[in-house]
Each structure stands twice: as structure tokens, then as C-alpha cells.
Amino acid sequence: MSDQKTDKMLQDGVSRRSVLGIGSAALAAAAFAGLSAHAQTREGAQKAEGDHSSSNPGQENKPLLAENPNSNTPPPTDFGDVGPIWYSYDLTKRRVQEGGWTHQVTQRELPSSTDLAGVNMRLTAGSFRELHWHTADEWAIMLYGNARVTLLNPDGTIFIDDVSKGDLWYFPAGFPHSIQGLGPDGCEFLLVFDQGMFSEDGTFLLSEFVAHTPPEVLAKNFGLPESALANFPTGPLYIFPADLPKSLEEDRAAVGGEKVRSSIQYTFKMEGMAPTKRTTGGEIRIVDSHNFPVSKNVAVAINTIKPGGMRELHWHPNASEWQFWMAGKGRMTVFMPVGSARTADFNANDVGFVPFNAGHYVENTGDTDLVFLELFKASEVLDVSLNQWIRRLPPEMVHSHLKLDKNAIQTIPAEKLEIVPR
Numbered sequence: 510m511s512d513q514k515t516d517k518m519l520q521d522g523v524s525r526r527s528v529l530g531i532g533s534a535a536l537a538a539a540a541f542a543g544l545s546a547h548a549q550t551r552e553g554a555q556k557a558e559g560d561h562s563s564s565n566p567g568q569e570n571k572p573l574l575a576e577n578p579n580s581n582t583p584p585p586t587d588f589g590d591v592g593p594i595w596y597s598y599d600l601t602k603r604r605v606q607e608g609g610w611t612h613q614v615t616q617r618e619l620p621s622s623t624d625l626a627g628v629n630m631r632l633t634a635g636s637f638r639e640l641h642w643h644t645a646d647e648w649a650i651m652l653y654g655n656a657r658v659t660l661l662n663p664d665g666t667i668f669i670d671d672v673s674k675g676d677l678w679y680f681p682a683g684f685p686h687s688i689q690g691l692g693p694d695g696c697e698f699l700l701v702f703d704q705g706m707f708s709e710d711g712t713f714l715l716s717e718f719v720a721h722t723p724p725e726v727l728a729k730n731f732g733l734p735e736s737a738l739a740n741f742p743t744g745p746l747y748i749f750p751a752d753l754p755k756s757l758e759e760d761r762a763a764v765g766g767e768k769v770r771s772s773i774q775y776t777f778k779m780e781g782m783a784p785t786k787r788t789t790g791g792e793i794r795i796v797d798s799h800n801f802p803v804s805k806n807v808a809v810a811i812n813t814i815k816p817g818g819m820r821e822l823h824w825h826p827n828a829s830e831w832q833f834w835m836a837g838k839g840r841m842t843v844f845m846p847v848g849s850a851r852t853a854d855f856n857a858n859d860v861g862f863v864p865f866n867a868g869h870y871v872e873n874t875g876d877t878d879l880v881f882l883e884l885f886k887a888s889e890v891l892d893v894s895l896n897q898w899i900r901r902l903p904p905e906m907v908h909s910h911l912k913l914d915k916n917a918i919q920t921i922p923a924e925k926l927e928i929v930p931r
């Protein structure tokens with residue numbers, strides 16, 4: 510029987526049983542037993558074809574299967590199609606140049622993600638990501654090491670700062686900037702752009718601007734003889750090695766000191782930031798335009814979840830969610846109308862996606878801390894907590910819907926905890 514036909518039968522069966530008022534546990538078991546295409550064994554479920562239906566006598570990519578148990582053998586609550594919600598930087602082509610490397614996960618790799626695209630980049634000590642600008646806003650988090658960043662404001666003031674692991678920066682579209690790896694071992698960082706189809710190959714490079722301008726025009730513009738421009742690059746530099754810069758103070762002084770210094774702060778030192786919310790299950794830090802004013806079009810929630818802990822059931826009323834998984838492992842289920850759900854597993858270096866308004870949780874399934882980012886193309890992080898919604902309603906209303914005992918309702922957390930206590 511085709512999957513589609515099975516799904517149709519299941520859907521019909523579910524609606525009939527719902528009308529008959531059968532409890533949700535019995536309903537799940539019945540739905541489960543009816544799912545021959547995804548048959549699994551479970552206590553209380555009718556065995557029917559049982560284990561044999563999920564047997565797989567043909568070819569298998571065993572390393573991928575081992576990483577994705579919830580895709581290969583979905584929980585019986587999964588149903589229908591919510592679209593792609595997973596990709597990994599470790600599936601992409603890495604562009605390696607002398608001085609570092611880069612690779613990207615954009616809408617091309619993860620078609621559901623129309624709002625945001627991500628680039629993961631490494632620069633060795635002294636090496637530059639060439640002076641450039643682009644059409645998208647750039648949000649970034651340092652993943653390793655140290656870097657120096659510069660940005661010129663249209664009013665002629667210049668921002669120069671050093672960043673370390675955990676720090677953020679935000680560069681508005683069109684504002685020219687640079688990134689340089691510092692000692693002892695350069696840096697690695699994640700860039701997130703507020704355009705799904707953004708490409709790291711589509712940026713405006715200083716080297717290409719001068720390479721594609723007639724030399725006599727360059728000479729007239731700079732007020733220099735053409736001979737002085739003889740060593741200009743003739744092609745893109747993009748990433749290239751260089752000597753380590755002077756100290757931050759020396760560089761700031763060399764460009765003109767306080768009188769040309771940007772009054773706008775483009776970096777955010779997250780190292781010293783207290784959690785926005787902390788429970789026994791973990792902690793969450795929210796950085797958006799409320800505490801990092803330049804971050805107008807990208808907002809982030811940084812989650813650290815302890816083994817067994819869980820980001821509570823919630824959704825975001827203002828944007829889709831683009832995730833970057835920094836450490837540990839976990840699983841997420843995404844719920845969409847009509848009755849669709851998809852569960853997937855995630856590991857460090859993976860990208861996750863949650864459609865606009867789709868309900869979801871994230872559970873740490875490993876034995877180390879799970880660290881992941883929730884990113885939104887929005888000026889602020891907004892979420893709706895299922896627990897809080899239930900607790901703000903008259904208990905009778907909740908009981909009518911869920912048949913939940915009134916005493917049990919009172920034990921559900923009434924305040925938004927973000928991460929469920931263990």
C-alpha cells in the first residue's frame with residue numbers, strides 16, 4: 510500500500526475515532542497499529558505485521574541512519590510532511606584558501622529557509638576575510654579564538670574592536686567591514702544573513718572593485734599617479750594570509766583616535782552576560798534589539814540544555830526559526846497543520862529549521878550539554894509557551910479540551926520557563 514493511501518486511511522480513522530470520543534492514548538495506539546508503512550512494535554499496540562514491516566533488506570547508508578534514528582524510525586506521532594527541517598555543514602563543500610576556509614548553508618541547501626542563510630568560516634592567525642560589503646545584514650557569533658573587526662559608518666566614523674569566543678557582531682547591509690584572525694590560533698565564527706538566498710560568493714570585494722575600474726579613473730579618484738597603483742590586486746583576495754595587526758589601542762590611534770571613532774557599538778560581549786532565564790534544566794540568553802540596539806533584523810536565543818533537559822513546547826509568532834547546533838546532540842519535533850509532525854535528530858554543526866509559527870520542542874538526547882542557537886529575522890525574540898497558555902486559561906476550559914484533572918493543571922508551570930526544569 511502506498512504511504513499516501515495509508516496516511517489517508519489513518520486520517521479518516523483518526524477523525525472517526527475522535528468523533529466517538531476515544532481517549533488520546535487509545536487513539537495513538539490505534540493509529541499506530543494502522544500504520545503498516547511505519548509499523549513498529551510497542552506495548553499495547555496490536556502487533557499485526559510488526560517488526561517485519563520496518564525491516565529493510567536493501568541497501569543502507571549506516572552512518573547516516575545511526576545519526577538519524579528519529580527519521581528512520583519515527584515516533585508514531587509523526588505524520589504527513591512538514592518540509593525540510595535539517596541540514597549539516599558537514600554535507601557542504603568547504604572552500605579552502607591559504608589563510609582559512611568557508612562553507613555555507615543557504616536556501617539552496619535548506620529550501621524552507623527563505624529568511625536566513627548561514628556561513629561558517631575559519632581564519633588563521635593574521636589572515637583576513639577581505640574588506641567587503643553586501644546587500645544583507647550580517648549577524649555573527651565567535652565560535653573559537655580571537656578576531657579583529659572593522660566597520661566604516663556612512664558618516665565617516667570607524668568602528669574597530671576585538672572579539673573572542675561567545676561574542677557577537679552585527680554589520681548592517683552596505684556598511685563596509687573586515688575580519689582578521691588574531692593570535693594565538695586565529696578564529697572560527699558563524700555568520701547569519703537576513704536573506705535566505707544570500708551567498709558568500711556574492712559580496713562586493715575591495716579587490717574586485719579596483720580590478721574592474723579603469724586605471725586612469727583609479728588614479729584620478731585617489732589623486733595618485735597610475736604607477737603608484739601598479740601592485741593592485743587583479744582578482745579577488747577573499748581570504749588571504751597577512752601579518753598580525755598592532756594592538757587594538759595602536760590601531761584605533763593610527764586611524765585618528767576619538768574624533769573618528771564610531772559612536773555606535775557593533776559588537777556584543779556575551780561572555781559576561783547573565784542568563785535571561787535559568788532553570789535546573791539549563792539556561793537561555795536572549796540578545797536582540799532590546800539589549801543590542803544595532804541588531805535590528807536578526808534576533809537570537811542561545812540555549813544551553815543539560816542532559817535530559819528540554820526547551821519547552823512553544824512557537825514564535827513573529828518569524829521562522831533558523832538553528833545552529835554548537836555542541837551536544839538532541840532531537841526536535843516540528844508540528845504543522847493539518848496534523849503533520851516531523852521528528853529529527855541533530856548534532857553539532859547541524860542546521861535546524863522551524864517554519865513560521867510551527868510548534869516545537871528541543872530535547873537533549875545526549876550525555877553532555879546541548880548548546881544551540883534559535884535565530885529569527887526579527888527585531889526581537891518572541892515566543893508563546895504552551896504551559897503558560899494553559900495556565901492563563903480557566904481550568905474548566907482546559908479540562909474541556911484536554912480532559913486534564915484540575916489538580917494536575919495547577920502543577921503545570923505558570924511562568925514561562927523556556928527550559929523545562931529537571
Ligand code: MN
Pocket residue numbers: 641642643647686
Ligand atoms: Mn560580511
Ligand code: MN
Pocket residue numbers: 823824825830863869883
Ligand atoms: Mn524555538
